Amino acid sequence: MTASKKPKSDFKNPVVKWVDERLPIFTMMEKEYGAYPTPKNFNYLWNFGAIAMVMLMLMIATGIFLAMNYTPHIDMAFNSVERMTRDVNYGWLLRYLHMNGASFFFIAVYIHIYRGLYYGSYKKPRELLWIFGVLIFLLMMATAFMGYALPWSQMSGWGVNVITNLFSAIPFVGDSIVTWLWGGPAVGNPTLNRFYALHYLLPFVIFAVIFLHVWALHISGSGNPTGIEPKTEKDTVPFHPYYTIKDTFGLGVFMFIFMAVVFYAPLALTHSDHFKQFDSMVTPEHIVPEWYFLPFYAILKSFTSDITIPLTGYMFDNALVFTAKLQGVIAMFGSILILFVLPWLDTSPVRSARYRPLYRISVYLLLLSMIVLGYAGSQPAEGLMLTLSRLGTGYYFMHFIVIVPFLSKHEKTLPVPKSINDSVIQAKGSK
Amino acid sequence: MINLYQKYFAIVLTALFVFTPVAVFASSDNSHHPMAQSWPHKETFGTYDKPSLQRGFQVYREVCAGCHSMNLLSYRNLAEIGFTADEIKAIAAEDNVMDGPNDEGEMFERPARPSDRFKAPFENEAQARFGNNGAYPPDLSLLVKARHGGEDYIFALLTGYDTPPAGETVRDGMYWNKYFKGNQIGMAPPLSSGLITYSNGKSASLEQSARDITQFLAWASEPNMEERKKMGLKVLLFLLVFSVIAYTAKRRIWAKIH
Ligand code: HEM
Numbered sequence: 011m012t013a014s015k016k017p018k019s020d021f022k023n024p025v026v027k028w029v030d031e032r033l034p035i036f037t038m039m040e041k042e043y044g045a046y047p048t049p050k051n052f053n054y055l056w057n058f059g060a061i062a063m064v065m066l067m068l069m070i071a072t073g074i075f076l077a078m079n080y081t082p083h084i085d086m087a088f089n090s091v092e093r094m095t096r097d098v099n100y101g102w103l104l105r106y107l108h109m110n111g112a113s114f115f116f117i118a119v120y121i122h123i124y125r126g127l128y129y130g131s132y133k134k135p136r137e138l139l140w141i142f143g144v145l146i147f148l149l150m151m152a153t154a155f156m157g158y159a160l161p162w163s164q165m166s167g168w169g170v171n172v173i174t175n176l177f178s179a180i181p182f183v184g185d186s187i188v189t190w191l192w193g194g195p196a197v198g199n200p201t202l203n204r205f206y207a208l209h210y211l212l213p214f215v216i217f218a219v220i221f222l223h224v225w226a227l228h229i230s231g232s233g234n235p236t237g238i239e240p241k242t243e244k245d246t247v248p249f250h251p252y253y254t255i256k257d258t259f260g261l262g263v264f265m266f267i268f269m270a271v272v273f274y275a276p277l278a279l280t281h282s283d284h285f286k287q288f289d290s291m292v293t294p295e296h297i298v299p300e301w302y303f304l305p306f307y308a309i310l311k312s313f314t315s316d317i318t319i320p321l322t323g324y325m326f327d328n329a330l331v332f333t334a335k336l337q338g339v340i341a342m343f344g345s346i347l348i349l350f351v352l353p354w355l356d357t358s359p360v361r362s363a364r365y366r367p368l369y370r371i372s373v374y375l376l377l378l379s380m381i382v383l384g385y386a387g388s389q390p391a392e393g394l395m396l397t398l399s400r401l402g403t404g405y406y407f408m409h410f411i412v413i414v415p416f417l418s419k420h421e422k423t424l425p426v427p428k429s430i431n432d433s434v435i436q437a438k439g440s441k
Numbered sequence: 442m443i444n445l446y447q448k449y450f451a452i453v454l455t456a457l458f459v460f461t462p463v464a465v466f467a468s469s470d471n472s473h474h475p476m477a478q479s480w481p482h483k484e485t486f487g488t489y490d491k492p493s494l495q496r497g498f499q500v501y502r503e504v505c506a507g508c509h510s511m512n513l514l515s516y517r518n519l520a521e522i523g524f525t526a527d528e529i530k531a532i533a534a535e536d537n538v539m540d541g542p543n544d545e546g547e548m549f550e551r552p553a554r555p556s557d558r559f560k561a562p563f564e565n566e567a568q569a570r571f572g573n574n575g576a577y578p579p580d581l582s583l584l585v586k587a588r589h590g591g592e593d594y595i596f597a598l599l600t601g602y603d604t605p606p607a608g609e610t611v612r613d614g615m616y617w618n619k620y621f622k623g624n625q626i627g628m629a630p631p632l633s634s635g636l637i638t639y640s641n642g643k644s645a646s647l648e649q650s651a652r653d654i655t656q657f658l659a660w661a662s663e664p665n666m667e668e669r670k671k672m673g674l675k676v677l678l679f680l681l682v683f684s685v686i687a688y689t690a691k692r693r694i695w696a697k698i699h
Binding site for chain 1: 583664673680698
């Protein structure tokens with residue numbers, strides 16, 4: 011190794027310098043979080059990635075302490091959680107932070123995802139970055155679902171029943187898969203134990219995928235509300251101090267709202283059946299998942315009639331039945347999986363909805379359809395609610411499968427600004 | 442540009458406002474909904490009404506404890522609602538609990554101590570059902586959180602016994618209650634006016650005793666509420682100051698760019 015290639019470091023602090031010459035972690039941090047050139051026109055929607063990261067750390071921190079007081083056994087789980095909230099110092103705080111933390115984690119991530127949809131952040135060269143994001147979303151859903159099972163309440167147990175039973179819709183092997191998931195002939199202690207083990211594991215997997223997500227981000231660089239790439243130095247600012255301070259402010263506001271709920275309305279987002287111990291003999295009147303799953307639950311429930319394909323006289327003297335349940339399951343999982351291929355469904359050269367008048371309407375309607383689905387999902391699937399679920403589901407898929415590819419080819423987009431700097435100056439002029 | 446944004450937001454919001462009431466209206470049914478009462482502890486910064494909780498404990502002790510357990514409470518917890526250490530010792534000692542095995546391997550009974558859990562009236566669910574015509578009196582420690590409507594529902598239930606409307610018959614061993622799901626409840630009206638005499642010598646009305654027991658049960662299901670609200674105020678004040686400082690710093694730093 012020649013002298014010029016020898017790693018040397020400009021850090022003044024001798025300890026930092028010593029470490030950095032052996033493992034350039036400070037150089038890396040300086041490059042990725044200090045100097046990292048960031049478009050200077052972010053709006054506040056760009057705060058939610060950092061906020062989601064903080065929420066994950068909060069979930070892991072509170073989760074580890076909850077785990078110290080939790081007993082994963084069907085006869086003791088419920089009371090171990092309830093007693094922790096009474097008899098362990100600040101046990102109630104841990105539980106309320108974790109319980110509502112899951113909700114606020116989803117709020118942050120939903121805003122983060124919608125930001126991506128609105129500004130076309132998933133487009134080339136950020137496809138892989140987007141795919142990691144959808145993967146994180148899936149892992150979060152699995153984690154939250156299994157965490158919700160842990161207190162072994164009525165809603166926990168019946169939720170597990172309903173969701174695991176969905177796999178029975180798979181032809182031929184469905185029932186075996188369900189038994190395999192349960193670890194026995196019914197939802198029971200083996201089910202709770204594996205959920206606990208996985209609930210502890212998955213957040214760390216999420217952490218790893220976030221690492222890849224951020225790595226990919228720092229290769230392509232951040233997007234921005236105009237959807238055009240930075241061209242000159244005038245378009246960007248160093249991440250520190252500009253965005254460290256902006257993220258700090260955003261985090262403060264988010265935490266304020268989160269803490270207001272934790273301390274003054276900690277039960278606002280839960281259901282009374284979550285405070286009764288699971289009883290496999292008593293079905294709750296109304297099994298509903300946590301609010302963040304409701305849109306997908308509504309999609310699942312919007313399919314109600316079997317489709318029968320007669321095969322008489324052919325191979326079997328019989329009919330092939332495409333059950334409503336299987337249709338619902340496919341649609342529900344499909345509604346998330348479709349996000350994986352979105353970068354290839356939307357081929358419009360313009361990223362941001364700002365310059366796509368028709369796409370903008372469609373993506374607002376997508377938001378509306380999610381809200382409608384969320385509300386309908388909380389109600390029994392009948393009458394008006396069923397109609398709304400179907401409309402919402404129909405629109406959701408139409409947006410991705412029909413409207414987006416169509417607009418990619420035929421939309422007349424507005425002229426995009428020449429540079430990020432130009433758009434900032436323009437915006438100032440119009441104020 | 443700004444105009445366009447506003448227009449689309451307006452569309453989305455209008456749709457929401459039109460659709461939500463329709464949805465709510467369509468999903469309402471005609472069963473009795475408990476009337477909303479005002480509870481001091483439900484106010485944003487409200488605290489428990491301690492004298493009421495103590496009276497409520499007396500109601501539990503004299504009436505409900507005959508059938509309902511409160512497994513999550515210990516006698517020592519009564520200190521939180523204002524009982525003194527001596528009073529708690531005396532209350533605990535009124536109950537006998539099973540302990541053991543002793544040195545000879547025998548189980549034995551002894552008076553309860555403050556650290557013991559509230560003594561349950563029945564050994565197990567089967568015994569509880571057997572003593573109650575097959576109905577199971579649920580544990581009361583968490584019931585306010587475990588019922589839709591919380592305090593309002595419990596109060597309405599306790600004061601909601603009535604004669605059945607014409608054409609309805611009450612099954613054997615059941616009672617008609619306007620607020621219970623299905624209206625037929627296996628619990629005889631537990632409270633009535635004059636049933637309980639409070640320590641001030643006055644006998645309690647039905648409403649009074651129902652209010653007191655409901656507040657006691659609310660405390661039992663959320664004993665940390667006062668501590669929570671107190672801490673919350675500090676946390677929120679901190680975050681407010683934190684955010685204001687962060688915002689000021691942000692404005693300063695960005696001033697050069699804008
Ligand atoms: C992605 C991050 C996480 C999410 C979204 C999540 C979500 C949840 C949810 C929704 C519950 C049910 C809360 C309730 O109803 O009381 C729960 C419970 C629980 N979680 Fe997590 N969790 C996460 C991370 C963790 C981690 C890292 C651990 C352990 C190291 C953990 C340990 C527990 C325990 C022990 C419980 C049961 C106690 C309780 O219900 O309060 N969680 N989790």
